[in-house]
Amino acid sequence: MLTTGNDVLLVPDRERILQAMADCCAENGYAGTTVEAVLERAGVEPQSFENHFAGKEDCALAALNKIVSETLARISMTASDAAGAVERRKYEGKAILELMAARPSFAKLGFIESRQGGTEQMHGAYESAARVLALMMERLGGTGGSGSTARAALGGAEAVIRRELAADRAAGLPQLLPDFVYAVLVPFVGQGEALRQAKLAARVAAEEG
């Protein structure tokens, strides 16, 4: 928690506001979140909020950008260590799930509020990120399905993530790596190979993050 104790003095206002925005949205939804509640939670003055953000939506978009940027950074870091495309997807999945487990409020903002609860601009940011991930999946190669196969495979994994986030079980997300690896691989590499990779993913999930 960034807004209590001595930590308050160490964390810049902007970061405290973004964390408070994510926390408020996680508890009350974007629609039920007010700037006043964010200020109170962050422990900052209105002037400080106005110095950083044009308003509530601007602040929520900044929080959303923060988690998307962190996710992409983690993905790019892990990708360089892994050999083939399948191997990379496994480690990318691990990185994403570990990040969501560590930042549950931001994860809710990214996976739930921006998709179904926020403004059109937040929704657009979610759609853009989803398209990038689907394009990454499509690089895995041919499928007997169609153009929507990658989006659907990711959608399956996202449905499980959202259910866990809504039930406040983000901490357990990294253990679901085998399920996610299977979901995103099976349309592209076949069932036998996807099952084999899912078993290997159980070992990857057990590795230190």
Added chain:
Amino acid sequence: MDAQQRETLLRAMLTELVGKGYGDASVERAREAAGVGAAEFEAEFDGKDECLFAAYDYLTERVVERASADCDQADPWPDRVRVGLESLLQAVAAYPEMARALTRAFPGIRPAAYERYVSLLSRFVPVMSEGRQYSGVEDELPGEVELLAVGAAEAIIFGEVDAGRAERLPGMLPEILFSVLVPFMGPDRAADEMRSAAAAT
């Protein structure tokens, strides 16, 4: 209020939600559309929220009933999924406004409303469970394979409804069926089912 008025009221509340947003959705306008007086409304609901949640529950029951009714008649399992999915896609295409209420307007109200949406998706898990036996690799499938399949269909349906293209969904049955079946059957067998569905459409 009689059953017909209640149904009209609940649909009108969802129309208000989609058209005006949660903050501006008007109980008064919904009451007028249904011919329900203020006293009658207050005898049944505490306020806008209770009415909206009742409306959502009513709508989800209709959706699940419709998808399940035809599905229960079909055999084998992939045909059951195809028939249920076909009914669902036709309903979504016929009532795009209600579909938007179901997928976006209501779940976005607040976390308690979103939990209703999660519950709706979970209603489709039992019919997916039958796919484990049909897969031939029952013991090896991941623990979440049913929700992976439901979520795959949801992602496509949500995207089309949200983009205002709900009318396209019945024509997308083959590719959605592929995405639902592939976690259980693998891409080759799922593609066979997709081609059969395309031929029958």
